[in-house]
Amino acid sequence: MIVKKFEAPTETEAVLKAQEELGSNAVVLNVKTLKQRGIFRLFKKDVVEITAALEENEFIGNMNARKQGSKSDDKNAGVQQKQEPKSSFSAVADEKIDIINDSAAIEEKLDSLHDMLRQQIKRESTPRKDIADAYEELSATNEALQADDGRESDARNGQNNNFKFLQLIYNKLIDNEVDEKYANMLIGEVSSSIKKESNIDSLLSGVYQKLILKLGEPARLEPGNKPKVVLFIGPTGVGKTTTIAKLASYYKLEKQCKVAFMTADTYRIAAVEQLNTYASIIACPVNVIYSADEVESCLAELEEYDLIFVDTAGRSHKDEEQMLELLELRNAIAGLSDKFELECYLTLSATTKYKDLINITEMYKDIPDYRIIFTKLDETCALGNILNIRLKTGAQLSYTTSGQNVPNDIELINEQSIAKQLLGG
Ligand SMILES: Nc1nc2c(ncn2[C@@H]2O[C@H](COP(=O)(O)OP(=O)(O)OP(=O)(O)O)[C@@H](O)[C@H]2O)c(=O)[nH]1
């Protein structure tokens, strides 16, 4: 892989520079703003530095195409061109660095990440060693490939293999619908810490650990010292009521908590009936409220309960009036903080397009301190949006649901399993 940094006043200009030099297939691995320091900052503007990369074979192809182009130009002009000194890129290309050409072999190895990471999680006491064990084979393959060609495995070959490997991980993240911005950030962070002695094991371990850190510790619903009001908000049909039923059943039946329901979803009779059905199965009271004014009196009746789950009507994130009503409801509950704790859960479907999720979270940005539940994981195979939304909102991830069965199809978010899927799924 050819890796090079380009500087320009804006990101777009830096990307154009990279494309001019490396070709249109160049991939941006990292974007950084370089601040001017000292006295220069008064006179010079900050510049954007991008790290761009391109596969050797594509680079060689581009170089050949350019050579062809310039040869025919020369012929046409009838001018004998003096041989230009080789740029560092063509020198690299000419050397035909002995990288792992068989990217399919590495892809296959990446696919087997599941097993490797499962082993790592099982033996958490020595995670680094497990990764090395699992990837020993891949490293051996690399060495064999280099030895086969009769070439020495020098430091540059090692570096190129590392960048090639990072490129494959980058592709995996994109396949799994991680936003390009976050994939670049992640790979950029790891690539900037590459050392001479880095190898595939340490890179994979680095990316995996960064993913886990970025996904963060999952936030579990816990009964508090005061009665806790657990408010569910989110777009229509994402599974708010079903998720409430799953959590309420768990806390009532497994944890012996005193559980009650309150619903503000009076837009549809079926919605109240749906909650009543679940409530009657687990024998919990249901209070219905029609506006935020009724919150205080309604909660006064539920003071002796540990958890009061509040269902709300699905809101179109495009309807600002509905969003205001929701905010009023939330604020009315928060206003009773001397008697009740409040925990708010924004419920999102993992099947929603990222662009729509961005709009949805924009509309809920006035609701402070919400946690996120992702539903319908069973209906998608790309989990990139979980990472995207976590990084976009900074909100803690909480639960995931993966089916319609109450109470079974819910679990505390498993950041290790999500990281595994993002890398290998
Ligand atoms: N496949 C799948 N379906 C789910 C999941 N969670 C909920 N559902 C289904 O999604 C549909 C909508 O669920 P609800 O719980 O009514 O959704 P809601 O957000 O309360 O909907 P509104 O109140 O209309 O806004 C139902 O058919 C649920 O069975 C899940 O994790 N996976």
Ligand SMILES: [Mg+2]
């Ligand atoms: Mg509902």
